[in-house]
Amino acid sequence: MFWNEQLETMSRDEMTALQGARLRDAVTRAYGHVAPYRAKMKAAGLEPGDIRGLEDLPRLPFTLKTDLRDSYPYGMFATPLSEVVRIHASSGTTGKQTVVGYTKKDVDIWSECMARSLTMCGVTREDVMHVSYGYGLFTGGLGGHYGGETVGCATIPVSTGNTKRQLQIMADFGSTVLLCTPSYAMLLGDAVRAAGLQDKLKLRLGFFGAEPWTEGMRAEIEARLGLKAYDIYGLSEISGPGVANECPCKTGLHVQEDHFLTEVVDPATGQPLPDGQRGELVFTCVTKEAMPLIRYNTRDITSLKHEKCACGRTLVRMDKPTGRTDDMLIIRGVNVFPSQIEAVLLGFGEAAPYYLIVVDRKDNLDTLEIQVEMAETAFSDEVRAIEELERRIRREVESTLGIAAKITLVQPKSIERSEGKAKRVIDKRTLG
Numbered sequence: 001m002f003w004n005e006q007l008e009t010m011s012r013d014e015m016t017a018l019q020g021a022r023l024r025d026a027v028t029r030a031y032g033h034v035a036p037y038r039a040k041m042k043a044a045g046l047e048p049g050d051i052r053g054l055e056d057l058p059r060l061p062f063t064l065k066t067d068l069r070d071s072y073p074y075g076m077f078a079t080p081l082s083e084v085v086r087i088h089a090s091s092g093t094t095g096k097q098t099v100v101g102y103t104k105k106d107v108d109i110w111s112e113c114m115a116r117s118l119t120m121c122g123v124t125r126e127d128v129m130h131v132s133y134g135y136g137l138f139t140g141g142l143g144g145h146y147g148g149e150t151v152g153c154a155t156i157p158v159s160t161g162n163t164k165r166q167l168q169i170m171a172d173f174g175s176t177v178l179l180c181t182p183s184y185a186m187l188l189g190d191a192v193r194a195a196g197l198q199d200k201l202k203l204r205l206g207f208f209g210a211e212p213w214t215e216g217m218r219a220e221i222e223a224r225l226g227l228k229a230y231d232i233y234g235l236s237e238i239s240g241p242g243v244a245n246e247c248p249c250k251t252g253l254h255v256q257e258d259h260f261l262t263e264v265v266d267p268a269t270g271q272p273l274p275d276g277q278r279g280e281l282v283f284t285c286v287t288k289e290a291m292p293l294i295r296y297n298t299r300d301i302t303s304l305k306h307e308k309c310a311c312g313r314t315l316v317r318m319d320k321p322t323g324r325t326d327d328m329l330i331i332r333g334v335n336v337f338p339s340q341i342e343a344v345l346l347g348f349g350e351a352a353p354y355y356l357i358v359v360d361r362k363d364n365l366d367t368l369e370i371q372v373e374m375a376e377t378a379f380s381d382e383v384r385a386i387e388e389l390e391r392r393i394r395r396e397v398e399s400t401l402g403i404a405a406k407i408t409l410v411q412p413k414s415i416e417r418s419e420g421k422a423k424r425v426i427d428k429r430t431l432g
Contacts, residue, residue, distance in 0.1 A: 004116075007258055008313045012306065015314070019261055020053035022286035027051045027060070030292045033078035036071055037063075037294060057261065057284065058272055063296045068098040068237065077101050079290045089137045090236050097137075100236050101290035107146065109287055113256045114147025114242030121205055121230050121248060123177055125152040128202075130170055132180035132188075133210070135159045139240030140210055144179040147242060153177070160184070160419040163191050171200045178206040179232075179241075182213035182221060183422035186353055189224025203227040209234065209241055211421045212323050212339045216346030220353055231320050235298060238283050244318055249310045252317030259287045262316055264304050265297070267325050278303045280325055281318065299324040301337075329359060329427065331366045334403045338424045341370060344396050350375055350389055354415045360428040369406040370397065376412040 010018075028048040030037040040061040041047065050056065068076055077084065079101070086102040102110070123129070129148040133140030141159055148155035156173060158166055160180075166188065169175065178185065185208055192198060203225050209232040221229045233253050234241035243260055244253035255262050261284040264273045273279045281300040285293040300321040308314050323337035330336070338357060345351050352373040360367045372393060374386075390407045397405045416423075 008254075008315055010314060012314065015257065016054055018258060019286065022258075023054065023057065023261065023284065024048070024051060026284065026286040026288075026292045027294065029078055029289075030294055034076055034292070036067055036075060054261070057263065057295070060284075060295050062270065062282070063294055065098060065237070069096040072096045073099040074101070076291055076293075078292055079103060084290050087137075088139050088142075088236050088240070098237055100139075100239075102239075103289040106239070106288055106290055109259060110143065110239045110242060111146040111150040113239065113259060114143055115150040116256060117232055117242045117245035118147050118151055118177070118207070120245055120254065121207070121228070123148075123151055123153060123205060127151075127153040127176045127205075128174050129153050129155045129177040129179065130158055130166075130173075130175035130203075131156060132158050132160060132166060132178065132184060133241075139234065139236045140179075140181075143234065143240035143242060144207070148177075163188065163419075167191055167195055167197055170203065171197055174202050176202050176204050178203055178225065178227065180206075180208060181210045181418075181421055182208040182217055182229075183211060183418050185221045185225065185229070186217065187417045187419070189221060192224060198226065201226065206230065207232040207241075207245070212321055214339055214343045214346060216343055217353060220346065233318070233321070235283075237293060237296060238285060238298075239288070243283070247309060247311040247313065251309060252305060252319055254309070254313055254315040254317055257316050260285055262304060262318065263295070264302065273303075275305050276303055278319075278322075281321070299326045301325060301328075327425075329357070329425065331359060331368050332403055334401060336368070336401055336403070340400055341397060342424075344400050345370075345372060345393070347396070348389070348393060351393065351409075352376075352412060354417070355424065356415055357425045358428065359425070366429070367406070368403065369408060371408045371410050371415065373412055373415050374409050 031041055031048045044061050083103050084101040085104050086107055089097040089099045131141055131144045133144055135141035145155055145157055204227050206227045206229045218229045230246045231253055232241050233244040244255040246253050263282040264279040265282055266273055267280050278301055281298045281302050283296050301323055302318045302321045305317050322339045328335050328337055345355055346353055352375045354373040356371040358369040386409050390409055394407045
């Protein structure tokens with residue numbers, strides 16, 4: 001239904017021409033109606049007529065999350081509130097909320113992009129979709145919901161929380177598709193095993209996003225829930241989930257690039273990087289009416305590839321993000337991403353996929369401790385066995401990161417579970 005062969009398999013020249021025309025329109029709209037964009041472009045000596053096509057995209061200034069916060073709440077809107085039908089916002093855990101507005105057309109485009117993502121992996125009108133993303137200001141729940149209804153499948157707005165009730169609904173309602181964060185999918189998988197429901201569920205597909213996750217976690221989720229797990233990408237600032245999604249080939253996430261232009265730039269210089277090189281992901285939204293975004297730096301770390309996918313699509317693909325530069329920990333001069341640690345831990349069957357990274361500073365020296373849950377099947381009170389497992393994990397972590405780390409094994413189910421985005425890091429250097 002949403003496989004648009006003309007769009008999704010068009011040549012690179014055809015796509016570039018479409019994107020160039022939409023970019024010119026977006027820049028003109030942003031310059032004319034959004035004061036912060038007008039000021040930035042004037043400071044760079046640019047007017048809308050200077051942007052003729054994609055070759056001019058790197059000339060435009062970046063938009064940062066601080067720009068959205070400085071313009072709180074409606075300073076980045078290009079339409080009056082009378083034309084805005086929906087408002088979403090980020091959690092604001094590290095500052096003011098970032099507020100995003102949508103016109104009716106914006107919501108329709110978002111719904112279609114989400115529907116494309118779902119049908120890309122085989123969702124049909126016959127499915128029953130269980131949406132366990134949070135509803136409200138967070139875009140996950142309503143984004144998934146509108147996508148499911150656009151496809152035409154029965155959509156259950158379960159939201160987060162009350163895991164026992166979630167399992168009952170899955171079993172009784174015959175849910176076949178699950179949408180939630182990967183960390184909550186792991187929690188659901190544990191609960192399914194504990195309740196002995198493996199043979200009573202009909203789940204076949206899962207779409208997991210809102211936080212980075214590894215191939216090891218994908219394997220764990222698929223084994224625990226008996227489904228095929230796909231990565232879905234989106235940001236509230238861009239629109240929400242459905243900006244990009246894996247196809248069954250699982251060789252990167254196809255970006256809906258008729259609506260979202262992608263670049264990967266060097267974090268140090270801001271210069272665009274060629275395909276295959278990892279850097280910060282930058283989006284330009286070329287069809288959004290209420291809130292056009294020009295060169296928005298997400299800080300997500302990924303790379304791009306433009307060659308045709310085995311599925312037949314020519315849409316640009318982005319690799320699974322491994323983290324964000326603003327989530328990156330610098331410990332004794334070494335760059336550390338939580339996803340690196342997660343990938344190591346998932347290689348140990350004796351360890352459960354739940355961990356907590358604690359960074360501190362003692363005597364002007366950074367310290368790194370990783371608290372790791374033992375798997376229930378491998379739990380032991382024998383000191384020698386615990387010490388040996390800690391040594392094995394420590395060697396592998398230090399080989400991967402290049403710095404020393406203290407490994408502390410803790411009892412099963414002692415690390416707090418999350419129904420939304422998992423909290424993996426406590427950096428005591430930033431506290432107090």
